[in-house]
Amino acid sequence: MKVTTAILLLIITLIYVAPVSAGVIFNNNGLSGGSRWDASERVVFGAGERSLASGLRYSLQGGSYEAYRDFFTWNELPSVNAFTYTVKSAFNVWTSVDPISGLGTDLRFVEDFDTPVQGANYLNGGGINRAGAEIDLLAKNDAYFWNPGNSNLQGETWFSAIGSSVDLTSGTKNYDGSTAIVGADLTLNSNANAVYNLDIFFRLLTHEIGHALGFGDVDVYSANFIDDNYDGSAGSLTNSWASAVNVFNPAASPLSIYNVGNTPQKSGVDILMESYGLGISSMNPANNPNPLSNDDYGIRQFLYPYISVPEPSSVLLLLLSLALIPITRKTHFSNKSYT
Numbered sequence: 081m082k083v084t085t086a087i088l089l090l091i092i093t094l095i096y097v098a099p100v101s102a103g104v105i106f107n108n109n110g111l112s113g114g115s116r117w118d119a120s121e122r123v124v125f126g127a128g129e130r131s132l133a134s135g136l137r138y139s140l141q142g143g144s145y146e147a148y149r150d151f152f153t154w155n156e157l158p159s160v161n162a163f164t165y166t167v168k169s170a171f172n173v174w175t176s177v178d179p180i181s182g183l184g185t186d187l188r189f190v191e192d193f194d195t196p197v198q199g200a201n202y203l204n205g206g207g208i209n210r211a212g213a214e215i216d217l218l219a220k221n222d223a224y225f226w227n228p229g230n231s232n233l234q235g236e237t238w239f240s241a242i243g244s245s246v247d248l249t250s251g252t253k254n255y256d257g258s259t260a261i262v263g264a265d266l267t268l269n270s271n272a273n274a275v276y277n278l279d280i281f282f283r284l285l286t287h288e289i290g291h292a293l294g295f296g297d298v299d300v301y302s303a304n305f306i307d308d309n310y311d312g313s314a315g316s317l318t319n320s321w322a323s324a325v326n327v328f329n330p331a332a333s334p335l336s337i338y339n340v341g342n343t344p345q346k347s348g349v350d351i352l353m354e355s356y357g358l359g360i361s362s363m364n365p366a367n368n369p370n371p372l373s374n375d376d377y378g379i380r381q382f383l384y385p386y387i388s389v390p391e392p393s394s395v396l397l398l399l400l401s402l403a404l405i406p407i408t409r410k411t412h413f414s415n416k417s418y419t
C-alpha cells in the first residue's frame with residue numbers, strides 16, 4: 081500500500097475585514113478525494129489512535145483551561161468558567177444540527193488533557209507534529225505567519241495527512257482518492273500585545289477548528305470553491321446545499337468547483353471559513369453563538385456525510401403531529417398568518 085506523507089499548511093487567519101468570497105477542501109481533484117479524518121478506528125505508528133472513532137481528542141498547551149487562558153492577553157480577564165465554556169463551545173458548534181438542512185453530524189470532540197500537546201517548530205516557527213492529542217491547541221508568539229511583537233488576532237493550523245484512503249461517516253469503505261488526516265496543531269497568536277476578548281477568541285478558535293477538520297479558507301483557495309450554483313452573485317454563495325451531497329460518494333454530488341475569486345467582500349456573504357474577517361458582519365456578528373453558514377455546513381456534509389435515521393420515538397412523534405395537524409392548522413389560521 082502506498083503510504084506517503086503529505087503535510088498541509090493551512091491558514092493564516094486575520095480578523096481584518098478585507099477580501100473575501102465564499103467551501104474548500106484540501107488534497108482534492110475537483111470533487112474527488114479530499115483530506116478527512118477516518119470514520120473508522122485507525123492506529124498510526126508513534127501517534128496512537130487517529131480517527132473519529134471515540135471522538136476527536138483535543139489537548140491544550142499548559143494542560144488545563146486556566147493555563148491555556150493565561151497564555152493570552154485579555155481586554156478583560158475571563159473567568160475560568162467563561163473561558164472553558166468558550167473553548168468547548170468552539171468545538172461543539174461543529175457538532176450542531178444544520179438549522180436549514182436539518183442534518184446532524186457524527187463529529188464528536190473529547191478532552192484529552194492527560195496527553196500533553198506536541199507542537200512543531202521547523203518551518204519558520206510553524207509545522208505539524210502529529211503526536212500529542214489528535215488536535216493540539218497551542219499558543220505561540222512566533223509562528224509561521226507571525227513573529228514576536230505581532231499584535232494581530234490570528235491563528236494558524238496545520239494538519240498531517242497520509243496517502244491512505246478513509247472510511248466515510250456514511251459507511252462507504254476506503255473512499256477513493258481520499259487521504260487521512262492523522263493529527264492537527266492549532267496555534268493562536270499569544271504575543272502580549274495581541275489583546276483578545278472572548279467573542280473574538282471564540283470566532284477565531286471555531287474557524288481554526290474548521291481547518292483541523294480539513295476545511296480550507298474560502299477566500300485564499302478561492303479557485304477551489306465547492307458550490308451548487310455560483311453565478312457571481314452573493315445570493316448564489318449563501319444558499320444551503322448540504323442536502324445535495326451524495327452521502328455515499330460525495331464526488332458524485334450535483335456540485336461543481338468554481339473560482340469565486342479573491343474579490344472584495346460581498347455584502348451578505350458571511351462564511352465562517354473566510355480567512356479575512358471570519359465571516360463577521362452585522363448578519364453574523366462576533367457574538368453569534370453559532371457562526372456556521374450554509375457553506376460551512378455544506379462542506380461538513382461533504383467531508384463527513386451524515387445519514388439521518390429517524391428513531392422510533394421520533395417516528396411516533398411525527399405520526400402524532402400529523403394526526404394533530406388538522407386541529408393545529410385551524411388554530412393557526414384563526415390566530416395569525418405565516419410568512
Ligand SMILES: [Zn+2]
Nearest residue numbers: 091093297355
Ligand atoms: Zn483560515
